[in-house]
Amino acid sequence: MTDTSLPRLRILHVFRAPLGGLFRHVLDLARGQAERGHQVGIFCDSTTGGARADDVFADLESLLSLGVTRVPMSRYPNITDARAQMSAISVRSRLDPDIVHCHGSKGGLYGRLPALASPGRRYATAYTPHGGSFNYKPGGTEHKLYMAVERLLEPATDMFLFESRFIAGRFEAYIGHMPRTDHRIVLNGISDPEFVPVDHTEASFDLLYLGELRSAKGIDTLIDALSLLKSRDGLAPRMLIVGSGPDEAALRALTISRGIAEQCVFEPPGPIRRALSRALVMVVPSRAESLPYVILEAAAAAQPLVSTDVGGINEIYGPRHRNRLIPANDPVVLADAIRSMLATPAAARDAQAADLARHVRENFRLDAMTDGVIAAYRDALAKRSEAQPERPVKAA
Incomplete structure (x- = not known):
């Protein structure tokens, strides 16, 4: 799809790690924007993502006419920030984009800090937090520091693009x-092929956890829930744990100490639909989320789900299903929800999952997300052009 009635845009996406839902969001946007005729580039970290990120960027090479620039970046404040910031400035100057779209707290820093000192710039800045610094526990030193940075950078942001009502509320x-500058909510979207129901005829696991292996994801609560099911109810559901992260060794040890190691299989990240097909029910025990793609993808594929009620997950579930969500950090409630779901006849589970898939199809479409973001870009550029009519948006 190419928008031929308006000038094509030069768009630079700036973020840190080519991992997880943020990366998926950027890839979807970049691909959709390029298919609509815009010129797109990416600036991100070179030390994370591994072979999978390398393969993805290689596949996208022909679409990303402004290229992919990768430099070392640190997750936390570090001396590498200064070098990465200078590289970001250099890349922006060389590519001369119309839009610098910043993603996550680190991307927001690299893309917006130079704009703070350039009120007369031609290009417009857009910022999608993706949770980022807004998921830190309020009141702590880190949270106060990051919120101070967010306040500092707000005037350098032409357009805030919140991917969920939850994160807009957190802001x-x-x-x-x-x-105080322009802002709107543009929900994450799923492509049409992802709405094909997943086939469970070869499933060999009862439960699936899919995601990062770190504390915020609540996998320890899930392990405790399985231990409770075994000791209290005499149940031993098999669980596939697909993912990687800093807590992998500790979580493996926890399955041993809780006496359920023989029920759990750990595997590295892989294609999501293959993982979904291998288990009857996916469990999301998270303590914190924004609007997680893993639930959008699973719900679209009509995968039966047990999930905590955190972040924007209730937006995905909608009014018909949000009462099924459970509180985080409660292994007893989680164990009861898992037991109930596994005891539900397969036909009833599938009907419930299909109804949730219909809600996701109605409200979380990839085309709507892509077009909504591009429309926001144009509004931001129009406001900037009004102040500088002698410098119109460049055509490609």
Whole structure:
């Protein structure tokens, strides 16, 4: 799809790690924007993502006419920040984009800090937090520091693009007001092929955890719930754990100490639909989320789900299903929910999952996300052009 009625845009996406839902979001946007005739580039970290990120970028090479630039970046404040910041400035200057779209707290810093000192710039900045610094526990030193940075960079942001109502609410609660510059909510979207129901005829596991292996994801609560099912109810559901992260060794040890190691199989990240097909029910025990793609993808594929009620997950579930969500950090409630779901006849589970898939199809479409973001870009550029009519948006 090419938008021929308006000038094509030069778009640079800036973020840190080519991992997880944020990476998926950027890839979907970049691909959709390129297919609509815009010129797109990426600036991100070179030390994360591994072979999978290398393969993805190689596949996208022909679409990304502004290329992929990767430099070392640190997750936390570090001396490498200064070098990465200078590289970001250099790349932006060389590519001369119309839009610098920043993703996550680190991308927001690299893309918006130079803009703070350039109020007369031609290009417009867009910022999608993806949770990022807004998922830190309020009141702590880190949270206060990151919120101070967010307040500092707000005037350098032409367009805030919140991917969920939840994160927009977090911004208002932690910053003290909704953005004073332009802002809107553009929900994450799923492509049509992802709405094909997954086939469970070869499933050999009862449960699936899919995601990062770190504390915020609540996998320890899930392990405790399985231990409780075994000791209290005499149940031993088999669980496939697909993912990687800093807590992998500790979680493996926890399955041993809780006496359920023989029920659990750990595997590295892989294609999501293959993982979904191998288990009857996916469990999301998270303590914190924004609007997680893993649930969007699983729900679209009509995968039966047990999930905690955190972040924007209730937006995905919608009014018909959000009462099925459970509180985080409670292994007893989680164990009961897993037991109930596994005891539900397969036909009833599938009907429930199909109804949730219909809700996702109605509200979380990839084309709507891509077009909504591009429309926001154009509005931001129009406001900037009004202030500088002598410098129109460049055509490709």
